[in-house]
Amino acid sequence: MATKLNFSERTIKFQREADPEWARQVSEHPGCEGLFSCLQCGSCTGTCPLSIYMDYGPRRIIGLAREGFRKEVLNSQTIWLCASCYSCAVHCPQQIHITDVMYNFKREAIRSHLYPKRFAIPVLAQEFYNVVRRNGRTSEFLVVLRMALRTNPLILFTMWRTGLDLLRTGRLKLMSEKLKHVPFLPKEDA
Amino acid sequence: MSEEIRTGVYTCHCGSNIAATVDVKAVAEYAAKLPNVVVSRDYKYMCSDPGQDLIKQDIREHKLNRIVVASCSPHLHEHTFRTALAKGGLNEFLFQMVNIREQDSWVHLDKPAATVKAMDLVRAAVCRVALHKPLTKGSVPIRADVLVVGGGIAGIHAALTLANAGKKVYLVEREPTIGGHMAKFDKTFPTLDCAACILTPKMSSVRAHPNITLWSYSEVTQVDGYVGNFKVTVTRKPRYIMEDLCVGCLECIEACVYKEGKFVDEFNMGLSKRKPIYIPFPQAIPQVPVIDPETCIDFKTGKCKKSCVDACGERHAINLKMKETTEIIDVGTIILSTGFQVFDAHRSPEYGYGVYPNVYTALEIERLVNASGPTSGEVVLRDGKRPKSVAIIHCVGSRDEKNNRWCSRVCCMYSLKLAHLLKEHTDAEIFNFYIDIRTPGKGFEEFYQKLRNEGVHFIRGKVAEVTDWAFDPSEEGKLVIRVEDTLLGFARRIPVDMVVLATGLEPHADAQEVRRRFNLTCSSEGFFLERHPKLAPVSTFTDGVFLAGACQSPKDIPDTVAQAGAAAAEALALIDAGHVEIEPNTAFVLEEDCSGCRTCIPMCPFSAITFSEETKLASINQALCKGCGTCVASCPSGSIVQNLYDDEEIFAEIEGVLSNA
């Protein structure tokens, strides 16, 4: 079957789509100072275990951010696929805390509601956050269950075997634990 | 010939450079059987001390009187082996070198064939060396005075080094002032030290130095002679102000009937206007104004009130009748430091230079950011407004087969410097567009990092075009850069107020003329060619002529100064030696056979042949002859013979090489 031609795709970017001021603000955030010193060398993307699944990879995320392409950065899958393995951060020849920069973007994406709906990773993070705020401790069972319900309940069917294994070996705690005194946490960023 | 010829042949492995492709042992065994050969050996490294000792020993033990070494290029080791002969007690010219590396092992893959070729070449050498005669090297004295041509930072530094060493130096500069390009800069990368602060003290020292004769507004028009004894003609353009009478008060300029500058000021790259009588910049050396006859009313109409002359008054330094003069000097060595010119941005029309007023060249920006420049360091557009965004386009004219194919080497760094200065002066958003960032000098990479941290944009991609085409309302009234951001992976349109073109460095338009005048060679791009890119970087193929600075290749100030120092040292080395040895491979006229036809005289590229009206014979100046052999071939009566290349020797070699066929 012949590929369908699509001439409507526009790949040129206008400068008004970029926000250099935003890039400067990002670079002032703790942990993000190195943003502008990036050499675009690609060590980060090269070492990142997840870059092959990412739409941009860490190098281009840093490059886009520093040029002020906020929408592209915050809408990207890359920031969510980051597993916080810190490989990039320790390899970076400019010692940029790339992982922390990724966190910064994740938070802003959540604040600005810019991540794709039903995307499991941010939803998991949010559910984790909610449970911890409520109980002071997390419960893996509860967090995963709520994530699944909010994204794709069918996924629970693929999890039954693991669940059963955990149950059998006494590793699945169905009851969530709550601290006697749940710490009060100011909600600033969210 | 009564003498018994006893030849030693030495075939070198050069590690595996030769041995991998040529069966060295077989060559040595083969050579042993050739006529006259008494000893034939192969050795891992003939150029090593033990290798040379082999030759010396064999000369003594086997009473050898001819030596052939089959190894690398004579360029590299002919001198080494000749010295070994001399130390072994043999005349050093009873020697022939065979190049079985560059001309054999390195260019062939087929080992048996390469081995046969090596044998052929060795056989040819064995045949020819038998006919070699003992020769002695000539020697010429070196004059101590030095000529330096071009008064940029290279020429200034070389002249001062030599003068401080007590040598008399003539510094010839064709502009009204010395200083070259550096005099135009505000700051210099990577340290950002003020260009004037480091340059003008050196310029003043040039003027004050008792050993330096500075001739500005002058050019070398003829060079005769040879190493140690050059005769140089310098033509001095009239500046209409007598240097010896002028006190540098500049009252004449003030007094000119033009109250304001009206003509393009070349020093400020046309960003300001000057009067017909002017001084290029306040710290110019010499501190003597020039009158431009093209624009001076008196020269054009003869009807000016000459208020300048009045202002000069008693000093009588202004002389509107001044004529061009010539000076002829004798020097022993010459340093060429004529620098470069910048690529003409009109040649890259896609960037709109000359079309859009706010497209500038880097040199123009150097003047614009300069505190003593046309705007006193205020960075404003032609309409007087401050730019809020600036694009700096790297590699304009460079790394481009359509223009100049080479990398101009300093543009990345000066673009970074200008980015920093523009940011400092205007706080504008600065975009650098580059193909590669090249920062390989001391402190250069650190400077690049500093710039990134200043928030200057670095966009990898060669700009496709600069237009005023506003496709989007946000681009209205701007210059729009269209480029592929090759790192982010999409095309971009970036509107800016100002565009700076990092135009490359190229040879002067008259480089070919200068080359001929000084009898030099140019490399393919037109910069003066050094004798060896690594081992003789400031020497040329003309003995006694040295190169310094950007006339040899694009380079920055640190490299220029280092090279100028090296050129001065080379000149001093010659001067201190007092004389030079010259190769005896020169041609000479067999007077009894010369018919006086003069065919040879125009043929000699080095003007070494003269004709004596008295004797009606041609004669060759041994010091000038480079041994090129042109005259030998041209003489109808065969009365020119060249040492080491006489007919017998050449025929013996040819027969030798062919006798296997």
Place this chain on the structure above:
Amino acid sequence: MPQDYSYFPGCSLQSTGVAYDESVRALFALLDLKLHELPEWNCCGATSYMSIDEGSAFVLSARNLSLAAQAKHRDLVTPCSACYLVLKKTQDYVEHYPAIANKVQQGLQAEGLPPLNGVQVRHPLEILYNDVGLDRIKHASVRPWRGAPIACYYGCQLVRPYCDSDQQQNPTHMEEVLKAAGIPTVDFALKTKCCGGSLTGTIPAVGQRLNYLILKEAIRKGAGAIVTVCPLCQYNLDAYQADIRKSTGEAIDIPVLYFSQVLGWAMGADAKALGLQRSIAGKQTIKQWFAASEREEKAHV
């Protein structure tokens, strides 16, 4: 000489990583090291909390440090790599960024807690290496190892970016400690590669792919088991092998244990006390090895 430490198990060690908690406690008891669990500790925040709210993430984790600052023992042991990293990172950011230090200060004040002074965050592996020392481990190891050599797997967050006692690019403490206990190891290039973290839950295909790469390479290197230092790594590598067998069609079944389990075993602890029955993959292999040692011991008696 008994030594005392404050102990922060973290949430995972109460559920999927319960065997880690059991085996660390058993191992420390054998070595005469005392663990004093922090009262009322809370979740460290892990990677997820930080993705939502930075300010309170640091307060959350700092609360634990503050509890430790109040406790008798200022060395705070945490076996979980994520907890280790988050606690260290909190200290780092509080030290380097006044803005964060302020937020943390205010958060703690609101809770009536003291500032986080002088707490030393430590990992059990590093305690074994530095405080106990290879010699003592050697002497304490009474059971010969009857299993195949082991691939030591460090994962990410123990070594990156806060790795103060081992080498970041090529950590070797685990190998050295196991070797001292008479347990052979294999060279394992993937020892600090990512296990996928929470991606096994969110995007199973991607998470399991990363698990698969590590399992397969360990097997290729001739390892009979993988030993980890982190509850999430252990869980990821252990719990999905059935799924991976199904998706790749490859016969992958390799035990994934905690370093504290194998060391505890070498030092004579009871299998149950080490939580060895809690493994999902390689059950048979585990049984065989430990049964072999037990048989020997019985014969000996």
